[in-house]
Amino acid sequence: MERAELVELLTPEGLTLIDSVSETDATANVVGVVSRLRADGHSPSLVAGVLTQARLRRKAVPKFGEFASRMLFTEAGLEQATRLRVAALHAGRFGAAGLSRVADLGCGIGGDAMAMAAMDLDVTAVDADEVTATVASYNLAPFPTAEVRHARAEDVDTSAFDGLYFDPARRTSGHTNTTRLTRPEDYSPSLDVVFHRAETMPVGVKLGPGFDRSLIPADCEAQWVSVDGQVVELGLWFGALARPGVRRSALVIDVDGTHELAAAQDSDDVDVQPLGEYLYEPDGAVIRARLIGDVARSLNAGMLSPGIAYLTGNEHVHTPFASAFRVLERFPLDERTLKRELAQREIGTLEVKKRGADIDPAVFRKKMALRGSQSATLFLTRVDNKHAALLCERV
Structure with a gap:
């Protein structure tokens, strides 16, 4: 989604159209929907944008549930967004640590910031991409304790906050057809910046589950999270956000709830035994x-x-x-x-x-x-x- 397309969508006309199309099966009847909207006098660019948002809202339901029907998305932003169930657990860490003023640095479309704001944390969501920051502003508009800034994470003065949450960009810039960055030094912000901040204040970091374990700092809690059998992220937690005595944990989320296995270190393997039943x-x-x-x-x-x-x-x-x-x-x-x-x-x-x-x-x-x-x-x-x-x- 480009800036001009977003500007056209963020009008009473555009938002009303998105809501109306979301209630129809635009995927099965794209030609019919396009013909109807064009006959009503709407521009081709607005119609294309509306249909894209209708499709992304349906695609977002597994991550955001009923909230998806009132959100805006970019292709890349939805792909990289934290599932709401997981975001709620992130926010819970800050609340449990007594941290109330949080900067979400690299907020994307605002999934984690939404969860923080829903728990009455004062959250400032920051993203370096103008379109993404604007989408986050729309998604966070219902939450009075949230604000959004268009800025680079590196440029934010963090002295006003008592906790930081980083979701470094791990893909090339853009809103569609992005590619994964393989070197941590290419992340935005770089992990050097992130880990430096973690030396002086509580910090949480979201990374890909395949992140090189040798680069995980020794003084943090590393938690791998799976949802319905799919490993979705690695979270690193520093300072007050890390639990005493926990350095490795596996969080499994399924239809039965949330289950965790935690330890002070990697566990020793057991011996090989003959094939059993x-x-x-x-x-x-x-x-x-x-x-x-x-x-x-x-x-x-x-x-x-x-x-x-x-x-x-x-x-x-x-x-x-x-x-x-x-x-x-x-x-x-x-x-x-x-x-x-x-x-x-x-x-x-x-x-x-x-x-x-x-x-x-x-x-x-x-x-x-x-x-x-x-x-x-x-x-x-x-x-x-x-x-x-x-x-x-x-x-």
């Missing part, structure tokens, strides 16, 4: 936090193979930190053998997972020429350092 796949946040050993001990399970993030045991123990599978058969990792065995079992729906095997699951599944009414999960991996295929069913 059950295979456990730890949640991605647990793997990233390197707390697999703690989960294994809670399950009375062992490693399936050295360096492979699968666990095995002979009893089923429910845990939010790992998915459980019942092992049905073990086969050699041979395509012809597996194709024949799957056909004999009439397996037409196959979930393929792999660790420790140089195989593309999508290509492999296509080669199996699946037919039948049964379903299963196939693990292509190593068992005590030997390649194997494990046919399983979810518990």
Whole structure:
């Protein structure tokens, strides 16, 4: 979205049109909606902008729920925005630490700032991109304790705040078709700036879950967060925002609620043990936090193979930190053998997972020429350092 398009959208006419189109299935009937709006005399650029916002509002529902219907978005801003459930937990940290004046530096479209303002924190949301800052202003307008500034995070005087939250730009500039930046020194602001601020005041930082662990400062709490099985972020917390004695944590959010595994350090792995009746796949946040050993001990399970993030045991123990599978058969990792065995079992729906095997699951599944009414999960991996295929069913 360009500046001129946003200016046209932020008019009574534009905002009324967005609300009206959001109530229709513009995706299924784009031609009809365009024809109707053009016949009513609206400009082509306004119609295009309205349809884009209607599409983005529907796309934003998993992240923002009912709030999506009254927000504005950019493509890149929505992709990078914090889910509201996670943002509420971020805001809760500041509240629990007794911090009430927060600067959200790199606020994007305002997701985290919305959660802070909803908890009555005085939040100043800052973004270096003019269009993004304007979108954030619209989204934060209902919150009296929030304000938005168009500025670089590096240029903000932070002396008026008692806590800072950074979400460094980790993609190239723009509102669509951005690409991921791989070097932390290219982030905006750079991590040198962020970590320097963290030396003197409470700071929270949102980073990608694949961030290089060797660059994590020793004096902070590192928390990996997964939502419905997808690892969505790494949060670094400094000063009063970090919990005493916690340096590594995995936060798992699912339909049953919020579950956390926390520790003072990476956990030691357990020993390898023979393949049992059950295979456990730890949640991605647990793997990233390197707390697999703690989960294994809670399950009375062992490693399936050295360096492979699968666990095995002979009893089923429910845990939010790992998915459980019942092992049905073990086969050699041979395509012809597996194709024949799957056909004999009439397996037409196959979930393929792999660790420790140089195989593309999508290509492999296509080669199996699946037919039948049964379903299963196939693990292509190593068992005590030997390649194997494990046919399983979810518990």
